[in-house]
Amino acid sequence: MERFREVLQDCKLCDLGYIGGKYTWANNRSDQNFTKERLDRAIANSKWCATFGGGEVRILSSSTSDHCPILVSLSQQQSNPFKYAQVRRYEDRWSSFSDCEQVIKKAWNQGRGQVTGLQRIKEKLQTCMTDLRKWSYRKEMEERGSLIQKSNRLQHLQQTLTAEFVQQLKQT
Structure with missing residues (x-):
């Protein structure tokens, strides 16, 4: 050394x-x-x-x-000169959550004014997207919290690691 x-x-x-x-x-x-x-x-x-x-x-x-x-x-973080517009699309991974369908149904069935035809469908799609984004953000925060807890537990185990804890770490 x-x-x-x-x-x-x-x-x-x-x-x-x-x-x-x-x-x-x-x-x-x-x-x-x-x-x-x-x-x-x-x-x-x-x-x-x-x-x-x-x-x-x-x-x-x-x-x-x-x-x-x-x-x-x-x-000194360099500011990113490339700013991307927010993408507005349905994320396939959302369908893996059981409550995604309820979010869509609730948003779709919300009554908004007396608009008819394609304008009404456009409003319903916008409402669905807005509600899905909010729901997705909450889900992401829940997942991140869980991941942070598990990561902290793993880091704690690795830093306090002794010969006795090696097997427990491998199981985590």
């Missing part, structure tokens, strides 16, 4: 540190040979740090590897 630090110093590079769990690798053994280390790092030179303010390094959890990924977020 001392030689690694010397190389960083000779090349005028610095370790950006980390936020979150400390360890980025575990050998996943369940005996006395169990080991975990901080092997993976984010490093940068002074010009990069001056440009991006050092950034923020997070050690994430991994469900498929013995190495945890590292996410480097830049302090």
